[in-house]
Amino acid sequence: MKQITYKNLTPEGFAKYGTYANMINPVGPRLGAEPIEFFRDMVQSQLGNVPVASFGVCRVLKRPFVMDVSEYHDTCCEVVLPLDGEVLMHVAPAVPEKEFPFDQAEVFLVPRGTLCCLRPGVWHHAPYAFQTEVVNCLVTLPERTYMNDCKVYTFPADKRLGISGEGAR
Numbered sequence: 001m002k003q004i005t006y007k008n009l010t011p012e013g014f015a016k017y018g019t020y021a022n023m024i025n026p027v028g029p030r031l032g033a034e035p036i037e038f039f040r041d042m043v044q045s046q047l048g049n050v051p052v053a054s055f056g057v058c059r060v061l062k063r064p065f066v067m068d069v070s071e072y073h074d075t076c077c078e079v080v081l082p083l084d085g086e087v088l089m090h091v092a093p094a095v096p097e098k099e100f101p102f103d104q105a106e107v108f109l110v111p112r113g114t115l116c117c118l119r120p121g122v123w124h125h126a127p128y129a130f131q132t133e134v135v136n137c138l139v140t141l142p143e144r145t146y147m148n149d150c151k152v153y154t155f156p157a158d159k160r161l162g163i164s165g166e167g168a169r
Helices: none
Strands: 002-005 018-022 031-033 036-038 053-061 069-072 078-082 087-091 106-110 114-118 134-142 151-154 161-164
Touching: 002 106, 087 161
Parallel strands: 002 161
Antiparallel strands: 018 114, 031 036, 053 134, 069 151, 078 114, 078 134, 087 106
């Protein structure tokens, strides 16, 4: 099985997939000063033509670091925020083909409290709990995206991808 070594999240490395911001220890422009500071406009998410944003939780339990499925949404971004632990998240760029671009896949270590906004068309799937038994991730999508705009690709057994790196099990 081909192995992909995960990378630390950096603005340059993640730019082609979307944007992110640390929501627990924010930095950057703000309104106000201590004891009340408002860090504004840290990440934007395109909701497509749906006026309702839905918030859900994707609870990921410890499982093997093997990528065997991926998905994308044509018309909207997906926002993922690991609430109580670090996760490994696989991504691949939006491509015209309907098959996952295996040779372009990357995996990022996303720290707890870091909100990631994936661009429309970016391949992804549920993240992997990293060095913990369970991680709860807040997921924001336009209402019912999972029914109306979710293309899923299950990897053939011979194309599954393993995730490796320091701390990966």
